[in-house]
Amino acid sequence: MRPLARRVAAAATALALLLTGCSSTDDGRDADGTIRLRFQSLAWQKESVDANKQLVREWNAAHPDVQVEYVQGSWDNVHDQLLTSFEGGEAPDIIHDASDDLADFAYGGYLTDLRPLLPERLKADIPEQSWRTTTFDGGIYGVPFLQEPRVLIANTELLKASGARIPTPERPWSWAEFREVSKALTEKGRYGVAWPLKEPVSVTLNLGLSGGGQLFHRDPDGKAELRFEAGDQVVTGTIRDQVNSDRSAARTALGMGGSDTLPGFFGGRYAMVPLGFAYRQQIVEQAPEGFAWTVLPAPAGPGGQAQGVSPQTLSVAEDSPYKKEAVAFIDFLLRPPNMVRLARGDWMLPTGTTALAHPSLHTAEHGWATGTALAKHLRPAPAQTVRGYPEWKDKVATPALQEYYSGAIDTAELRKRLVDDGNRVLARYQR
Structure with missing residues (x-):
């Protein structure tokens, strides 16, 4: 007061x-x-x-x-x-x-x-x-x-039938291996993975650490600045390729929240869904009797298994x-x-x-x-202490990432919008 x-x-x-x-x-x-x-x-x-x-x-x-x-x-x-x-x-x-x-x-x-x-x-x-x-x-x-870490929730029966190596926290899939497994799990009427990206920013930033990305950096004066570097392309590029090139990720899921994907997961339309750890409760409560599912670690990249939270x-x-x-x-x-x-x-x-x-x-x-x-x-999480992050997320990053994952814009345009437009937003909070 x-x-x-x-x-x-x-x-x-x-x-x-x-x-x-x-x-x-x-x-x-x-x-x-x-x-x-x-x-x-x-x-x-x-x-x-x-x-x-x-x-x-x-x-x-x-x-x-x-x-x-x-x-x-x-x-x-x-x-x-x-x-x-x-x-x-x-x-x-x-x-x-x-x-x-x-x-x-x-x-x-x-x-x-x-x-x-x-x-x-x-x-x-x-x-x-x-x-x-x-x-x-x-x-x-x-x-x-x-x-809450992010994990992969997988249909146990479909995963075993694919012959894929089952990842463990000690030996997770690489992002490249995850992409190949997703393709192997895809067939007519079923996608290997569904990415619920109605709110794409936190997923992108937090999993991006495993690719060696950071996106938010501090200059010598301590001011936050945005840079889209090679490490930032590992996770973003994987998701975009799964949706647009491999056709192993459901395009319709891009506009969904996590809970929205569960009926399709239970029905066999999606073999895997990347979700927050807490979604397990909904799965326990809602899964059909006899439905077998398993929790797998998220893929690892140049940044190891690091995740932002x-x-x-x-x-x-x-x-x-x-x-x-x-x-x-x-x-x-x-x-x-x-x-x-x-x-x-x-x-x-x-x-x-x-x-x-x-x-x-x-x-x-x-x-x-x-x-x-x-x-x-x-x-x-990379943007944890950055002033202006909520505005950047809502006005710049969310629409840019949604368009990128859907294939509407390329990597160069994504970089321009996240970085150039984003730094103009941050500058107003750091005068």
């Missing part, structure tokens, strides 16, 4: 209390001294919502003097909703979001720098590469706690009067046993090394072990 808004709100609250005959302390606690915090969660899958609500109940039972209210948010509109709440002085104390959404809020002064508040246990348990996803200008503005995060609003208590709740929520509960509820991987070692995350069932083996290869 900005200073003027805070004074106005405080005056209004005091007047209301006088009119109703209630009493309150000067710092906004209840009359009996109870502190109340609002925790906005973006959990949406039933298991995840249940896990979050249960942990809130456990905290409240153990901390009668600091009570947490669970507030349900939505991934669909979280950025605009948070911006409105920040500007209106109504932001929740504890904020669930994703690291690639934090930069503008952090630079705008809406989030608390957590460095002096974080417990040593929590700082030590989460690897430095994860902390880099929430570090802006030297400050830490969120605690990264869940992450934007972990889910927990932040504290700068306007919260109870920052210390809010961080104590975050610390409770992310104790290793609780982090495991949250990860399993969301079908994702915890960032904490202790939680990641839990036996339940290393079972073959539903591909847990494959995903967990990929955790060491996860890196901060």
Whole structure:
């Protein structure tokens, strides 16, 4: 809450209390001294919502003097909703979001720098590469706690019948080998792969690291700049060739979201679908009885098995009067046993090394072990700390990549639009 808004709100609250005959302390606690915090969660899958609500109940039972209210948010509109709440002085104390959404809020002064508040246990348990996803200008503005590698979900029967080598986290396919397997799996009425690229940017950037690409770079002055180099063409070129040259990837899937591809996958129209790790839950719930599927690691390239990720995060609003208590709740929520509960509820991987070692995350069932083996290869998404990234993504990169993958423009035009048009966008944010 900005200073003027805070004074106005405080005056209004005091007047209301006088009119109703209630009493309150000067710092906004209840009359009996109870502190109340609002925790906005973006959990949406039933298991995840249940896990979050249960942990809130456990905290409240153990901390009668600091009570947490669970507030349900939505991934669909979280950025605009948070911006409105920040500007209106109504932001929740504890904020669930994703690291690639934090930069503008952090630079705008809406989030608390957590460095002096974080417990040593929590700082030590989460690897430095994860902390880099929430570090802006030297400050830490969120605690990264869940992450999601991209994997290949394959029809087990079709994969075995093709005679292809089954990849493992130790010996993944190369991008060239993946392209050949996709062709081998393609026949009349069936595509080897379906790329759901309705939102193509994060897929392209994050998998692009395995090709040795980066796209976003820093000049000697620390300013972000875009360059489309040889490594950036590995993944983009593979996808384009699969759709337009090999005809091994379904063109219609380019406009789909991940969930949209599942009926075709179950029906045998697609032999493989590259998806986020959490989609396994939908597959478990929706797959026809007897349908056999397997989780395979994403292909590797010159950059090895590196993948970019934007972990889910927990932040504290700068306007919260109870920052210390809010961080104590975050610390409770992310104790290793609780982090495991949250990860399993969301079908994702915890960032904490202790939680990641839990036996339940290393079972073959539903591909847990494959995903967990990929955790060491996860890196901060290339555009993690770049101001202006949302505008570049929406106005420049999304339409350019959609046209490129469909075959409407060539590599030279893609480079021109991503780099030339993109750098003009970034320049406005770095004056």
